[in-house]
Amino acid sequence: MPNTRARRAGRPGPRRHTRRDLVVLGALLGIPILLDLALIWGPTLASVGLSFTTWDGIGDIQWAGLKNYDNLFTNYPQFWPAVRHNLLWLVFLGLLAAPFGLLLAVLIDRGVRFSRFYQSTLYMPVVLSLAVVGFIAQLILSRDQGAVNAVIGGRNPTDWLGNPGLNIWMVLLAACWRHTGYVMILYLAGLKSVDPGLKEAAALDGASERQAFFRVVLPTLRPVNVIVGVITVIESLRAFDIVYAINKGRNGLELLSVLVTDNIIGEASRIGFGSAIAVVLLLVSLGFIVTYLVQELRGEQQR
């Protein structure tokens, strides 16, 4: 390596590659690009294209223009609730689960008694898939046979998972149970890497503990914050398995991902219509992805 650099410094001009370099580069860049095109961009663009057609998965593909979108926005009772629920997931996980995870991380990092025990208990749910969390939620919250109603008792048991005004909150709680542990472990790792000298310096400068945390510690956690933010967005946009496990994402648990599945999977598929929903989900995700990339690239320039 130093050799080439020296040569380049000595002889300015266009870089030369041998044929072998080109082949290696072509293979190393080409294969991932091809895979990327075939497995990610291909299906994405196909979905976008199909969203302007009516197709049942068997017959001819017919152009439908914007009909699917028009139908989706004005004539599909599940659509707006699904959008609202998706946003609710984002807000709930982002504003409640993530800060709570941070709080737990700080407490454990402080070394409260039995912190190892808490740490492992809180982390345990993270190894479960959300579908499994959904099954556990059913065992606990089922109206007739659930543990909660058995404990509360009463002649008129609460229908935790069947009441459309209530079940979304129960599912969010169950999802939080898992997400909090996830966030906690990330922050714990981050907190361990904060230089204790910083805190000492802040204390010497007369900062209160709260000031030290918010002005000194939290800013140094910026990389972790970004990761937690990204993970939270991903988790809430891809939420699917837990509501599908509970009641196929119907009756108060609608999510965009569920509507896509409902319309595309099945005996007579409305693939065009389902693709239109998928495109909406894609646009929502793109919003977050673009924001994140812009921020990251800006950060890169400043660094």
Add this chain to the structure above:
Amino acid sequence: MSRRTLLRGAALGAGAVALPSLLAACSSGPNGITMGSNASDAVPKKAFAEAFQAYEKKSKKKVTVNTVNHENFQENINRYLQGSPDDVFMWFAGNRMQYFAQKGLLTDISDLWRGFDGFSEALKKQSTGLDGKQYLVPYYYYPWAVFHRKSVFQEKGYDIPKTFDQYRALAEQMQKDGLVPFAFGDKDGWPAMGTFDYLNMRANGYDFHIALMSGQKAWNSPQVKQVFDLWRGLMPYHQKGANGRTWQEAAQALAQKKAGMTVLGLPHPGQQFSAADREDLDFFPFPEIDPAHGQDAVEAPIDGFLMSKKAKDKDGAKDLLTFLATPKAEDIYLRSDPNNVAVNSGADTAAYTPLQKKAVQLVSGARQISQFMDRDTRPDFASTVMIQAIQQFLSAPDDIDGLVNDIERQKKQIFSAK
């Protein structure tokens, strides 16, 4: 990790992705008939296996059964039939068969039907596609009715209701006696459709029901509003929180004598009863609402076998279907699964339980047989509109106008798409 191991790993990964589909492609070899089965539950799985064994013994041909989880089979049927389907597969009569026949994914078996014996006209109609050709070999059916426990009715001195008024009065009496009148669960989305179908057929007749299901009648018509209105009148007698309860849990409430009645299909409640209690299970036909229609129609979904267009062993498949259409093949099945009733009039009914015998009477006395909402209408309409609409009605039964207008708008959209 070096570049080489990375590349090797990637190649292996790609192989792992491609391999299952390659294997699947070779699975149906030249010798033997393949059977796609959705009978993933233990009891029917074993019963079917015995019927196929009997065929293997008789014909010296091999039947390879590929069993897939019931729900998954249904969800993937579209791709299954367009990919490499088995020669013969299990499916349902009526609209759900016609749909695939129309798409050209099934083999016409009219020639076999000419030789069939013991099937009624009604059965033939349910096995016929829109083009007038037959595609299905019917195997068994199970009627829907109002199930109850004999002992509870005896103990409390309840009479079997004939009319809707008596039905409602009975429900009220049960509530006074501390029972939940109707055990009810609709978490899976489909069980409540049976109640809708019966209310509709009793109030508006079979012909209206079929016209409604095929998209010819409006959902916001006064007739449909009346159906939901009647249903709303019964809601106080239904078990609360139906959307959070499976039909299995509902049937258990009946078995435990906490509930007085339930509207389900023949195979459903019995599975939740202990063997000792099964004798105690009984049913009566859904009561009359409009005397003009009486109790003429019975909801009795028919299951059977279809032959895929892409069948490899066509002769073998037809031979197997011919065997499955015989009364003997049905007898072998029903010996191990007494929760259904044979379709062939030549089947041996001597071994039937009293409940099965009663089911035969119910259906043979019916002037019309419907198949169930999700089999009488387009599957995409049933699964993306009606399941949600009925669940919405169950949690908020008061806004009927808004509900039926929603359904009608979506119906227009779906039925106008080809």
